[in-house]
Amino acid sequence: MKLERSSPVTASRKSPSGILGFDEITGGGLPRGRTTLVAGGPGCGKTIFGLQFLVNGARDFGEPGIFVAFEEESRRIAANAESFGWRLPQLRRSKLLFIDAQPKPDLMQSGDFDLCGMLAGLALQAKQIKARRIVFDALDMMLALLPDLAARRREVYRLHDWLMARELTCIFTLKSGAGEPTFTSPQPYGFMQFMVDCSLILSHSVVLGVSQRNLRVQKYRGSSFDENESPFVIGDSGFNVAISRILGQLDAKVTQERVSSGVKRLDTMLGGGYYRAATVLITGVPGTAKTTLSGAFAEAACRRGERTMMVSFDSDGSEVIRNLTSVGIKLERFVNSGLLRVVSARTITGSAEACLVRIKALAVAHRARCLVIDPVSAISNSGSEVRAHGVAERLIDWSKSDRITLVCTSLLNEIEGQAVGDSSLHISTLADTWIHLNYLVQAGERNRGMSIIKSRGTAHSNQVRELILSNTGVTLADIFTAGGEVLMGTMRWEKESAERVAKEVAEVAGKLKLVTLDAQQAELQVQLKAVQTELVAKQVEKTLLASTTASRKAVTLRGSVRMRELRGGDAPRRK
Amino acid sequence: MYKFRLFVAADTLNSAQAASNLNALCKAHLAGRHEIEVIDVFKDPKRALAEGIRMTPTLLKLAPGPVRRIVGTLADVARVMQTLGLDADAA
Numbered sequence: 001m002k003l004e005r006s007s008p009v010t011a012s013r014k015s016p017s018g019i020l021g022f023d024e025i026t027g028g029g030l031p032r033g034r035t036t037l038v039a040g041g042p043g044c045g046k047t048i049f050g051l052q053f054l055v056n057g058a059r060d061f062g063e064p065g066i067f068v069a070f071e072e073e074s075r076r077i078a079a080n081a082e083s084f085g086w087r088l089p090q091l092r093r094s095k096l097l098f099i100d101a102q103p104k105p106d107l108m109q110s111g112d113f114d115l116c117g118m119l120a121g122l123a124l125q126a127k128q129i130k131a132r133r134i135v136f137d138a139l140d141m142m143l144a145l146l147p148d149l150a151a152r153r154r155e156v157y158r159l160h161d162w163l164m165a166r167e168l169t170c171i172f173t174l175k176s177g178a179g180e181p182t183f184t185s186p187q188p189y190g191f192m193q194f195m196v197d198c199s200l201i202l203s204h205s206v207v208l209g210v211s212q213r214n215l216r217v218q219k220y221r222g223s224s225f226d227e228n229e230s231p232f233v234i235g236d237s238g239f240n241v242a243i244s245r246i247l248g249q250l251d252a253k254v255t256q257e258r259v260s261s262g263v264k265r266l267d268t269m270l271g272g273g274y275y276r277a278a279t280v281l282i283t284g285v286p287g288t289a290k291t292t293l294s295g296a297f298a299e300a301a302c303r304r305g306e307r308t309m310m311v312s313f314d315s316d317g318s319e320v321i322r323n324l325t326s327v328g329i330k331l332e333r334f335v336n337s338g339l340l341r342v343v344s345a346r347t348i349t350g351s352a353e354a355c356l357v358r359i360k361a362l363a364v365a366h367r368a369r370c371l372v373i374d375p376v377s378a379i380s381n382s383g384s385e386v387r388a389h390g391v392a393e394r395l396i397d398w399s400k401s402d403r404i405t406l407v408c409t410s411l412l413n414e415i416e417g418q419a420v421g422d423s424s425l426h427i428s429t430l431a432d433t434w435i436h437l438n439y440l441v442q443a444g445e446r447n448r449g450m451s452i453i454k455s456r457g458t459a460h461s462n463q464v465r466e467l468i469l470s471n472t473g474v475t476l477a478d479i480f481t482a483g484g485e486v487l488m489g490t491m492r493w494e495k496e497s498a499e500r501v502a503k504e505v506a507e508v509a510g511k512l513k514l515v516t517l518d519a520q521q522a523e524l525q526v527q528l529k530a531v532q533t534e535l536v537a538k539q540v541e542k543t544l545l546a547s548t549t550a551s552r553k554a555v556t557l558r559g560s561v562r563m564r565e566l567r568g569g570d571a572p573r574r575k
Numbered sequence: 576m577y578k579f580r581l582f583v584a585a586d587t588l589n590s591a592q593a594a595s596n597l598n599a600l601c602k603a604h605l606a607g608r609h610e611i612e613v614i615d616v617f618k619d620p621k622r623a624l625a626e627g628i629r630m631t632p633t634l635l636k637l638a639p640g641p642v643r644r645i646v647g648t649l650a651d652v653a654r655v656m657q658t659l660g661l662d663a664d665a666a
Binding site for chain 1: 582584585587589590592593596616617620621623624627628629630631632633643644645646647648649650651654655658
């Protein structure tokens, strides 16, 4: 279900607004050569939307435009627009024309009239600058002067026909709540909603004391569009519509590349480090070294020469750097070299959406590849949590599509958090890697424990490790589990030295035993030798005995024969 | 001498009404002391632009000063006369 944005047919039927996020919602922009109605209450950003459409068209898409101002003086609109960094004077010569059409306050009116005078003039001017886009700002001001609804309807249709004939892409802005609702038209100027090809509704509300702006596409003939309300922000460079994901871009660039977490043993536990463009969430109660861990990541990134940005909601940039120096994370040189940017987000005010937009803008300006937000839970403080959740989602989507490795810390409520193990932003379900830090209080000590709750796509250690901060850096130590109890800190150290001593004793005993055995073996071998020698002696003796016996026998035999011969009493025996 | 300039939009109904209303008014109250210049904005859009004409019909009273501008069919005669400063003059 991917939206085909690049197909030539679609592209030519739409006129790109160049407004961040808006073209994604509408699949390419406003209907080309058609009319669009932008309705909203006061201060919703109707004028800015229209003006930005023209400025972007003239500047980036080669489509000159005309701005017809019925309410505010064009001089003042232009001055306001300067604050968005749009270079109007450059465009105004040939590509952007402002026409003041405010009904003069001393205007005397008698009877019915029409807008032909304006259209005649506009036709001439549109021809001169080859206009492709036109905005009628606050058309209701002009319509209100017309005597009745029929006349209003007539003039609006006259305008519409005139635009259609010239195939100008047009925006009407209209105050919602303007005009008198009647029986036939419960909505003011309701007929316009039916006439136009595209209708946008801007709203501005206050939720829990925080301003929220929303844009909704009500209709769009001949096109699919995102039907939900999309939050938007009027930021430093104009309109910025928040979108959840840029279709078809998110899945494309999955990588196997790993980036170091800045802590060697943690990398090992994660099977090599975080994934590039992953979202890492570090949760924990206050003081569990969340900032330190994210600082270690930032330092490692800077060492690799990657541009990094740290957004701190808790303290000033210089404070963060000083505090991290105390644990051996030296970031100052990277700040000086421009590789690292530390932003104190306490200066960022406004809704969660505004926070996100500011952070995005800063990160893009810094061309950051790694981003640390400490803590991300601060975003949810301003505005409702539902909104903040959407913001967290968009933050992650954005960082992924821009291939930024994001490390967020999140504060957990000490009681609630420990039990539930989730952050208020519900970011934990979206994060790729979730590291949890906590305290273990034992034997009068408070020690930091670290565990990896999840890490998508990587084999990871199930061990709880002790996080040790020293002035040389962050290290992780194995913990001892004894009798179902986890030992940390001094107890771990004691246990470790006790084990060491025991091991030494065992080693010595072993050696001693070996020596004894050697001796016994030697003794036995000596004995064996003696017995063997004796055996040989016996054998020799036995042989000797045998031979002597044999010779003696022979001698005896010979002796008896001789004796018989000598005696000569018997006759010699014959055989 | 009264000098008027009336901007009309071709032969649209309200422009035609304005022209006839103006003529009738002049005939009744300013016989022989008026000049009317009628400009069609479609034929001469440059002049319409130069005068900043947005709505038609628009009547300009150029002399005697001060310049007055009335938009519409000029149906409300009393009001038109008041705006043009004719009410005292005509009395």
